[in-house]
Amino acid sequence: MYKYIKQLTSLLAVFVVLFAFANEAMAAKKSKTLKNTIKKGFVRCGVSQGLPGFSNADASGNWTGVDVDVCRAVAAAVLGDASKVKFTPLSAKERFTALTAGEIDILSRNTTWTLSRDADIGLTFVGVNFYDGQGFMVRKDSGITSTSQFKSGLSACVNIGTTTELNMRDFFTSKGISYEPVVFEKADEVVAAYDSGRCDTYTTDKSGLAAQRTKMKDPDAHIVLPETISKEPLGPVVRQGDSVWEDIVRWSLYVMIEAEEYGINSSNANAMKASENPQIKRLVGAEGELGAALGIGNEWSYNIITQVGNYGESYKRNIADTGILPDRGPNQLWTKGGILYVAPAR
Amino acid sequence: MDIKNTTKGFTNFFSGSSTFGKYFPQTLTVFVIIFIFGYFAYNAQVNMDNRGIDFGLRFLGEEASFDIQFSLIEYSGASSYARAYLVGVLNTILVAVIGIFFATILGVVIGISRLSSNYLIAKVAEWYIEIFRNIPLLLQLFFWYFAALRALPLPKEAINFFDIAYLSVKGLYIPKFIWTNFDIFFYSIIASIVAIIFVFKYARNQQEQTGKRIPSFLISLGIIVLLPLLTFLIGGVSLSFEYPLLTQLSKTIFNYIGGVAIIPELMALALALSLYTATFIAECVRAGIMGVTKGQKEAAASIGLTPGQILRLVVMPQALRIIIPPTTNQYLNLTKNSSLAAAIAYPDIVLVFAGTAMMQTGRAIEIVSITMLTYLSLSIAISIFMNWYNKKIAIKEK
Numbered sequence: 001m002y003k004y005i006k007q008l009t010s011l012l013a014v015f016v017v018l019f020a021f022a023n024e025a026m027a028a029k030k031s032k033t034l035k036n037t038i039k040k041g042f043v044r045c046g047v048s049q050g051l052p053g054f055s056n057a058d059a060s061g062n063w064t065g066v067d068v069d070v071c072r073a074v075a076a077a078v079l080g081d082a083s084k085v086k087f088t089p090l091s092a093k094e095r096f097t098a099l100t101a102g103e104i105d106i107l108s109r110n111t112t113w114t115l116s117r118d119a120d121i122g123l124t125f126v127g128v129n130f131y132d133g134q135g136f137m138v139r140k141d142s143g144i145t146s147t148s149q150f151k152s153g154l155s156a157c158v159n160i161g162t163t164t165e166l167n168m169r170d171f172f173t174s175k176g177i178s179y180e181p182v183v184f185e186k187a188d189e190v191v192a193a194y195d196s197g198r199c200d201t202y203t204t205d206k207s208g209l210a211a212q213r214t215k216m217k218d219p220d221a222h223i224v225l226p227e228t229i230s231k232e233p234l235g236p237v238v239r240q241g242d243s244v245w246e247d248i249v250r251w252s253l254y255v256m257i258e259a260e261e262y263g264i265n266s267s268n269a270n271a272m273k274a275s276e277n278p279q280i281k282r283l284v285g286a287e288g289e290l291g292a293a294l295g296i297g298n299e300w301s302y303n304i305i306t307q308v309g310n311y312g313e314s315y316k317r318n319i320a321d322t323g324i325l326p327d328r329g330p331n332q333l334w335t336k337g338g339i340l341y342v343a344p345a346r
Numbered sequence: 347m348d349i350k351n352t353t354k355g356f357t358n359f360f361s362g363s364s365t366f367g368k369y370f371p372q373t374l375t376v377f378v379i380i381f382i383f384g385y386f387a388y389n390a391q392v393n394m395d396n397r398g399i400d401f402g403l404r405f406l407g408e409e410a411s412f413d414i415q416f417s418l419i420e421y422s423g424a425s426s427y428a429r430a431y432l433v434g435v436l437n438t439i440l441v442a443v444i445g446i447f448f449a450t451i452l453g454v455v456i457g458i459s460r461l462s463s464n465y466l467i468a469k470v471a472e473w474y475i476e477i478f479r480n481i482p483l484l485l486q487l488f489f490w491y492f493a494a495l496r497a498l499p500l501p502k503e504a505i506n507f508f509d510i511a512y513l514s515v516k517g518l519y520i521p522k523f524i525w526t527n528f529d530i531f532f533y534s535i536i537a538s539i540v541a542i543i544f545v546f547k548y549a550r551n552q553q554e555q556t557g558k559r560i561p562s563f564l565i566s567l568g569i570i571v572l573l574p575l576l577t578f579l580i581g582g583v584s585l586s587f588e589y590p591l592l593t594q595l596s597k598t599i600f601n602y603i604g605g606v607a608i609i610p611e612l613m614a615l616a617l618a619l620s621l622y623t624a625t626f627i628a629e630c631v632r633a634g635i636m637g638v639t640k641g642q643k644e645a646a647a648s649i650g651l652t653p654g655q656i657l658r659l660v661v662m663p664q665a666l667r668i669i670i671p672p673t674t675n676q677y678l679n680l681t682k683n684s685s686l687a688a689a690i691a692y693p694d695i696v697l698v699f700a701g702t703a704m705m706q707t708g709r710a711i712e713i714v715s716i717t718m719l720t721y722l723s724l725s726i727a728i729s730i731f732m733n734w735y736n737k738k739i740a741i742k743e744k
């Protein structure tokens with residue numbers, strides 16, 4: 001009965017929005033997370049404990065990275081200020097509990113979207129902000145240039161509580177290779193153990209390998225093998241059961257990607273308000289009522305683009321210019337040979 | 347006793363009907379406890395429902411699909427989560443047993459050394475205790491794992507022990523025993539132990555009744571060596587060894603294959619736990635020995651016992667009564683501290699079950715509860731054993 005009432009109210013809400021009678025308070029009333037975020041004045045965001053390019057804090061505590069930018073985009077959309085984010089560094093093990101227990105409202109921590117995580121444990125994945133795949137790193141002097149040269153008896157260092165642990169097992173088992181998994185809780189410990197010779201190979205997402213390589217004593221002494229053994233779509237996660245919040249986070253990410261597609265960036269967004277193209281005008285808030293549908297101000301997308309930038313800017317700033325992965329690979333727009341293809345914001 | 351007094355106070359306070367006063371506080375306490383736990387359970391249930399999480403233990407039967415570095419029982423990624431749990435528990439028990447064994451030996455030696463009349467020995471023992479007791483265990487663990495063990499050579503330049511064991515950064519490789527008819531050998535050991543118990547009983551009876559001393563130690567040694575040896579000669583038991591073999595995996599990667607590998611994570615954890623806990627046990631031992639009055643030692647010396655006999659026959663039996671209860675605490679601490687294993691990749695219950703399994707299933711509440719219950723059971727088991735031992739050595743008033 002209660003469910004019906006809930007569904008009916010949602011339906012009603014949709015109608016109300018359709019007829020443009022909506023006010024922001026309506027959706028805000030429906031979304032506890034949105035209401036709390038506005039009340040608190042900041043977005044609570046869970047990030048990694050330090051992965052260059054994705055979420056990494058500098059000496060003065062400023063967080064940067066493409067995962068960080070997702071949270072900043074949400075803050076810009078909801079609060080109008082991209083700096084109003086409280087970051088909580090989480091280990092792979094803690095991350096989901098922190099989200100389901102309500103310690104954070106967005107988990108943007110290079111987290112792989114899988115069926116069991118999405119369906120089973122009270123989480124909802126909202127989209128993909130980085131297409132990745134698992135790879136292996138070895139020391140250059142080992143003479144190994146491909147995973148086909150792996151032999152039984154290898155030891156592999158890996159981070160606990162990741163899909164990496166499972167993919168690694170699938171990979172080695174399917175090749176009939178027996179191996180020794182050495183599982184650590186923190187990424188820094190994995191790297192330290194690998195660097196000291198405890199393990200022959202270090203395996204995680206390729207972007208992670210590239211990022212961790214920059215942290216090693218002698219980055220040139222290590223190579224990332226060419227093979228990719230799994231699909232790792234990384235993206236932000238929210239709690240199940242707050243669809244308004246889920247939509248806000250999803251579309252904050254999508255707007256960044258769509259802005260790049262339409263050539264809108266942080267420096268030309270203001271000029272684009274006078275564009276002839278209605279889609280561009282909608283994205284910079286000069287036309288339409290996209291924000292109201294989400295229960296937030298209509299300047300939301302304009303704020304994201306001017307304060308955080310489009311996806312391409314974020315990628316360049318955090319991943320390409322830092323030398324982690326200069327080539328965008330699959331994380332290029334679909335119009336340019338990549339697989340970044342998002343639903344249209346209209 | 348205090349609780350009873352408080353209850354009495356309550357009774358007086360309520361006065362009136364004595365039966366009411368007697369039972370009311372207890373009933374109230376029980377209800378409050380039930381209410382608090384009931385509220386927690388209800389609250390968890392409601393919150394989990396709201397977030398679309400269901401509660402159950404069915405996941406234990408599902409395929410774990412992750413590998414574990416080191417296991418005492420047969421395990422592969424195709425085994426169930428329940429099996430992975432068992433692997434974790436056994437690894438925890440293993441490191442706790444090793445830790446307790448070495449911590450006890452080291453603790454007793456250091457404790458006695460601290461009371462030594464030799465200035466150097468006493469000072470060394472004192473410094474050891476002060477240093478290891480006052481540095482956090484986690485830091486010691488990191489030191490042994492990341493600093494000390496890491497200084498070991500790579501497998502290719504491993505430290506060689508007589509061509510049968512090799513120590514490298516990847517662990518200590520020792521030969522593996524390959525038995526034929528192991529069961530016969532095993533039964534012979536059990537038979538020897540039973541025989542030795544009889545010998546000791548008989549020797550004691552003889553000494554008490556006739557005053558004659560039988561060299562029971564030598565006889566026992568003979569039994570435990572000869573009987574198993576006999577199974578080799580006529581019982582069809584044989585033993586061969588599988589030696590670890592240095593194998594080249596790539597241009598610069600070498601590893602030992604075959605034999606038994608004692609992983610560096612286990613060595614570092616056992617080392618850190620033993621060295622740390624030994625300091626506390628040493629202090630318990632010192633307290634125990636100092637708790638035996640000087641007159642006891644003097645009396646023992648006056649009837650002509652040697653210093654060794656004084657320690658073994660007069661001081662220790664009395665000191666043990668003081669030593670055992672606080673040492674039980676240290677055993678419990680050591681067992682619980684072994685959960686720090688997760689920091690250095692030793693696959694104990696926290697790493698395997700409350701770590702990987704929890705992440706893969708997302709069943710935080712179930713898994714944390716099971717893990718807590720496991721530690722509780724381990725601790726209670728240790729307590730029961732130590733309390734039994736404590737009762738056994740307590741003064742028996744006849």
